[in-house]
Amino acid sequence: MLNKYPLWKYLLVLFVILLGAFYAAPNLYAPDPALQITGESSAQVIDDEILQRITGALEEAGIEHFGEVIDPSGRNGLVRLRDAEQQLAAQARVSRALGDGFIVALNLAPTTPDWLSDYGAQPMKLGLDLSGGVHFMLEVDVDAAMERRVEFYVSAIKRALREERIRGFVTLSDDGRVEARFSSEELREEARSVVAENHPELVLDRVEDGDDWKLYAAVSEQTRKEIADYAVAQNLTTLRNRVNELGVSEPLVQRQGQNRIVVELPGIQDTAEAKRILGKVANLEFRLVANLDAPPSEKQRYEYRSADRAGQSEWLERDVIITGERVSNAQASFDQNGRPNVQISLDSEGGTLMSRATRNNIKRRMGVLFIERKYRTRYEVQPDGSEVAVKVPYDEKKLLTAPVIQSALGAQFQITGLDNPMESSELALMLRAGALAAPISFVEERTVGPSLGAENIRLGVKSVQYGLALVVLFMILYYRVFGVAAVIALSCNLVLLVAFMSIIGATLTLPGIAGIVLTVGMAVDANVLIFSRIREETASGLSPQMAIHSGFERAVATIFDANLTTLIVAVILYAVGTGPIKGFAVTLSVGIITSMFTAIMGTRALVNLIYGGRRVEKLSIGGRA
Numbered sequence: 152m153l154n155k156y157p158l159w160k161y162l163l164v165l166f167v168i169l170l171g172a173f174y175a176a177p178n179l180y181a182p183d184p185a186l187q188i189t190g191e192s193s194a195q196v197i198d199d200e201i202l203q204r205i206t207g208a209l210e211e212a213g214i215e216h217f218g219e220v221i222d223p224s225g226r227n228g229l230v231r232l233r234d235a236e237q238q239l240a241a242q243a244r245v246s247r248a249l250g251d252g253f254i255v256a257l258n259l260a261p262t263t264p265d266w267l268s269d270y271g272a273q274p275m276k277l278g279l280d281l282s283g284g285v286h287f288m289l290e291v292d293v294d295a296a297m298e299r300r301v302e303f304y305v306s307a308i309k310r311a312l313r314e315e316r317i318r319g320f321v322t323l324s325d326d327g328r329v330e331a332r333f334s335s336e337e338l339r340e341e342a343r344s345v346v347a348e349n350h351p352e353l354v355l356d357r358v359e360d361g362d363d364w365k366l367y368a369a370v371s372e373q374t375r376k377e378i379a380d381y382a383v384a385q386n387l388t389t390l391r392n393r394v395n396e397l398g399v400s401e402p403l404v405q406r407q408g409q410n411r412i413v414v415e416l417p418g419i420q421d422t423a424e425a426k427r428i429l430g431k432v433a434n435l436e437f438r439l440v441a442n443l444d445a446p447p448s449e450k451q452r453y454e455y456r457s458a459d460r461a462g463q464s465e466w467l468e469r470d471v472i473i474t475g476e477r478v479s480n481a482q483a484s485f486d487q488n489g490r491p492n493v494q495i496s497l498d499s500e501g502g503t504l505m506s507r508a509t510r511n512n513i514k515r516r517m518g519v520l521f522i523e524r525k526y527r528t529r530y531e532v533q534p535d536g537s538e539v540a541v542k543v544p545y546d547e548k549k550l551l552t553a554p555v556i557q558s559a560l561g562a563q564f565q566i567t568g569l570d571n572p573m574e575s576s577e578l579a580l581m582l583r584a585g586a587l588a589a590p591i592s593f594v595e596e597r598t599v600g601p602s603l604g605a606e607n608i609r610l611g612v613k614s615v616q617y618g619l620a621l622v623v624l625f626m627i628l629y630y631r632v633f634g635v636a637a638v639i640a641l642s643c644n645l646v647l648l649v650a651f652m653s654i655i656g657a658t659l660t661l662p663g664i665a666g667i668v669l670t671v672g673m674a675v676d677a678n679v680l681i682f683s684r685i686r687e688e689t690a691s692g693l694s695p696q697m698a699i700h701s702g703f704e705r706a707v708a709t710i711f712d713a714n715l716t717t718l719i720v721a722v723i724l725y726a727v728g729t730g731p732i733k734g735f736a737v738t739l740s741v742g743i744i745t746s747m748f749t750a751i752m753g754t755r756a757l758v759n760l761i762y763g764g765r766r767v768e769k770l771s772i773g774g775r776a
Contacts, residue, residue, distance in 0.1 A: 154699050154763035156756055164756045167748070168643050171650035177263040177274040178649055183218070184235035185260040186245060188228040191252050191525070197221050197228040201249065205230055208248035214241045218260070226573075231260050247540065251528050256426050257285055257596070275653040278660035278734060281607050287414040287429065288407070288595035289390075292544070296382035296589035297327075297375065304329050304350065304368060306470045311349050317342050322448060329353075329368040339364040383410055385588035390414060393429055412591070426593070434587065435475040435566075437505070440516035440553055441466040456521055456549030465553050467518045472508040476588070477501025483575040486567060491575035493566045502562030510559035518553040519566055521578075522546055524590040544592055611664035618668045619645075622675050630682050632771035636757040637678040637750075644674045644742075644749040651741045660734035670742030673717070677750035681706040682772055695767040703755055710751065718743045 188197060188205060202219055205228065209216045215233035222229070232241055238257050246255045263274060301323065308329060309321045317333075319342055324330040331346075333339040343355055343366055352374045358365040370378070387406055394402045394416065403415035414429060441450035445468070454464045480496040497505060509517070526542040533539055552567050566578075622641065626634035648670060652659065685702030693701060718740060725736035762770070 154696055154759045156759050156763075160752070161756055161760075164752055168646070168753075171643070171647040173267070173270075174272050174650040174653055175646050177261075177267050177272050178653065180262045180264070180274065182259040182261050182274070183231040184238050185218075185229055185231045185258045186238070186241055187256045187258040188230070188245065188249070189226055189254050189256075191254055195252065196225045198225065201253075202228055204248050205245050208244045209241055212240065212244045214244070216241070229258070229260060243540065246528075247530070251526065254426050271654075273653060273656075275649060276656060276658040277608075278658050278663070278731075280661045280731075281611070281659060285416050285426075285596065287416075287426070287593060289386075289412045289414060289429070289591045290594045291383050291386050291410045291412065292590040292592065293379040293382055293410050296378055297370070299589070300378050301327060301329065301370065302471070304353065304370075307349070308346055308368065309470060311345050312342055315341070315345050317345065324367070327369075331366045331368070333364045333366070334362070336364050339366050342366055379410065382589040383412070386591060387412055389587050390429060411594070426596070429591075434522045435478070435551075436520040436522060437472040437474075437508075438467040438470065438518050438520060439472070439508070439512060440518050441468045453518070453520060453548055453550045456551055465516075465518055465550055467520065467550075472517070473497070473501045473504050477504070481579040483572065483579040484565070485572075486565070490567065491572045493575050493579045495564055495566055497562040499562070505560050505562070505564075509556050513556050513558060516553045516555050519551040520548055521551050522548050526592075542592065544590065546590070607661055611661060614668055615645075615664065615671065618671050622671055626675060626678070630678075630772055632761060633678075633682050633685075633758065636754050636761065637675055637682075639757060640678070640749040640753040641671065641674050643753055644746050645671070647745040647749065648738075648742050651745060652738070655741075657737045657741070658734060659738070660731050662731040662735040663738040666735045666738030666742060669739060670746060673714075673742065674746035674750055676713070677706075677710045677746065678754055680710055681750070681754070685770070685772060689770065689772075695762070695770045698770070699758060699762060703751070703758075707751060710747065714743050714747055 186205075188201070189195070190197070198221070202221060206216065206219055209230070214237050216230050217233070218229070218231040220229050221227070230241075230245075232238060242255050242257060246253070249255065261268075261274065263272065305321060305323050308331065312319055312321065312331075317338055319331050319333045319338060321329065321331045331339075331342055333342060339357065343357070346353065346366070346368055347355060350368070352371060353368040354371050356367040356369070358367060383406060387404065390412060391402075391404045394404055394414065403413065405413055407413045443466075445466070449469055450466045451469055452464050452466050455461070477497050477500060478495055479498045479501075482494045484492055484494050486492050523546070524544055525547050526544050529541045529543055530538045531541055554567070619641070623638045626637050626641075628634070630637065645667070648667065657663075681702050684706045685698050688698035688701045689695065721736045721740040721743065725733050725740065728736060
């Protein structure tokens, strides 16, 4: 019998629509503005006492809050707020109440009911131009990068002179230059040739000071600019890698000005974790443990980081063998005694340097220094009597371990001396994503204003409504009963589109809404092709049932070809585009897939229910039919 689906096809269409409605339903529940509190260290625990300090600070400030919880791991605390406009004020109050050592981040807490979330149903993520997510402005400390490079030159020049057996005393001068002192002019000239050959980018200057023949090496202005650009560019790459490790969809990480980087993380749920991971300067330095008879100018004292060895310290040589920048891969693991460690793999240059340093120092000890940028908060009184929090950065350098070198090390080895598995996992992530070439500071943290996001959402929804209303009006007036079927299928298409994007975790942006509006128009294109074909078949003398059958059958190939070419363009846009363009491409791609299903199978099922299996004299499809 013509135009009758078997029962399983009707059930399949109904099942897909109901499943789509279920997974689209979480988008009806708006999230609550919230504060998320976590420790700067992964070992920091959030307990009831800390939660009471948080709620006390909010109550003292008259900020309404509710739903205070600590997650089962004890690493995060969450406090929901009644008003999104009070998020920044609440953040400032809680930050001051807790003091240094804690990260207080802005967040949006989901309100999806358990009967939905238990089955994996979650709301669609919204981009920063709509709602949610966080915006960071980070400043790269290029002066620290310069200091680090000069320290490298001190070590490199010492090593080069030692290899050439040129006796001299190399140190860092007060004005930031490398200073080398020699006992004769001949030694100084030999040293000058070696330095000039190995480091042509340095500006060399000879100075006679009594019996000292001095050679000064300074970084040229051009090299300074190159170092600063490299530091920002390297940090940009590292931050992108760290964002990828966080699993954020459609992030924005871009340079702004000479030494600033903008990071936008739309739809992210754990903003406190993001802030800690992004801002962490978890670098390593490998140095030999200094001999006891070494002069003070050639060694430095560092305390152990582990709580088990609190108060103990070691003297390390100032010369650095390698830093964390030479790490190509890092994985958290456990040693044979069940203690956490990190398995390290070095790049080719790092492996060569490590082998060269250790093969000549077997039975000596090598220290692994952990360098972390931290902040002390200072409150400054303004002329109007208000207080402003100022973050003062400082570098904390602690010793992880100092094992005996039993044999020459190569490109692979392990780091021990970590307190817990969370710390080893975090250190591995830092090193795997790449070490920061210079410390960074958070100079701005904010969400896109709620009013702007709400306005964008309102205008976006209105554009979809207007587009849908015009399409509905046209289809019903022009195609009558068939138009009604097309409108029902179009509504189902929007539900499936939202459900699909929610399931895959896509982030909806303002361009994404434009993709939805375009999808609305494209979805009825298929119906227009089908209905026009049915009209033509009816006009050529076919019976209504044959016209319906022939119209759907013959239009499918054309619909498939047209949508396939558009889908290819959308895939290309996603591959080569960035940010908003990707958002548009994702929405368009998903919309094409769902619209083909609803236009071909969904509309056909409705038309079959209305006209199939019975004698029909005339079709209500407008025109002459």
